[in-house]
Amino acid sequence: MTWLPLWLALAWMLGTFGAFWLTGLAREVTNPGQLCVFVVAATALFAGGYVAQMSRRAPSATVTTHSIDRIRQVRQLVLASSVYYVVVSLTRLAEFGATGPQSVWASIRAPATGYLNKFEIYQEGIGTTSPWMNILFPLGVLSVALVPLLVVHWRILPTWLRLAGLTGTALHMAFYLFIGTTKGLGDVAVMLAAGMLVARASVRRRRRISSRRRGTLVVVGAAFALLAIYMVHSHATRATEFGTTGALVQVNPTVERVVGTPIAEGVADVIGYPTHGYLGLSYNLQVPFEWSRGLGSSPSAAIFAEQRFGVDLSDHPPFPDRTEHEKGWPARMYWATIYPWLASDLTFPGAALLMGLVGWLFAGSWRAAVSSRRVIPTLLFAQLCILVVYVPANNQLGMAPESIVGMATLLALWAMQSLNAGRRRLAAAQDRQPQFRKNAPIGSA
16 A cells, blocks of 8 residues: 555556547647656656655554544544535535526536636636635635545544535535536545545555455545546537537547537547646647746736736746747646646746655655544645646646645645654654763763
């Protein structure tokens, strides 16, 4: 289990890159050597960071029992996160025009309508500058806590708290279903998988682990299968509503004959989701670097700086926006992987080096979460899983204010925990050193 997250991450990152070369989009790449060298180097640095962390001495803590303080902390966080999800989800549903369960169900049946309505709401300035949401965004760490803690600590939660957590998660998913967007659903699926991975790995010495692992695979597999089915349905309705067939949507003739054009286009869209970003990356690699003044990696942080401090974002646009101007690749319509966003502030070599740090944190949070089930490493591991899954798409953790606040809070808390643990180890080592009695004869100590 030590290396399982690394193998899964590499299989996804290299698998999507390899699949890209099997699509027709690969013919559009004019710099295949540069693209391959960069992607392989960034992935290798990620793996190197993971290995470097695992080569350090493993923590001595193991999962045995839950302390009273740990149980209380987990329950308080689950309750607070449940309330946060309920309040935020109901607020967003109201802002985006939901009038009740029937309107949500109507959007689930016709996701293209909800998707179009979302952009109309954004154009009116609603949903981005709500005073109520501005109050809730500083509590963004609660947005990353509910699903992983609910999964990992399910057995120690009372029934009423389990129901509260499920209610908050259901309302969170209802909002994204209402606006016809799969982003929130995908995040829930990834955090569910991350939590189950930690839960199963931390009880590896218990009996009947094989059956529990099978149960875990069934639950995670079902979650991703339902997500895939909904994505096909959503993109099929968009194809019918908007006519999305184009250069990036290459419909398989056999599939089209069997299921019809709209569903075939939905399937093609879903398959192209994790691969087409590499073509965008190839275009970005050909554009000269211009520093984005620290606001290129995160669109959400850039919007905040523009709204609160009057920063003119057009003076220092990120890589994807400049690439759209020079190469014609739409920055906000199609993906270009995580790397151009990071490179906007760090350069492409810097973005590759940062992936080494991500791998180091990924391994450290995984090992700490499995060995102790501590809250902070568990939540950090779940967020890094989201980052890894979205590597072929964008810098997902920088796309929403709550995710930025959540990740920053987790990193700060983990750094404080690490420093305190280091001080305790140093103090323990000093206590173990031999103490010489004052005025004792030489050799008598």
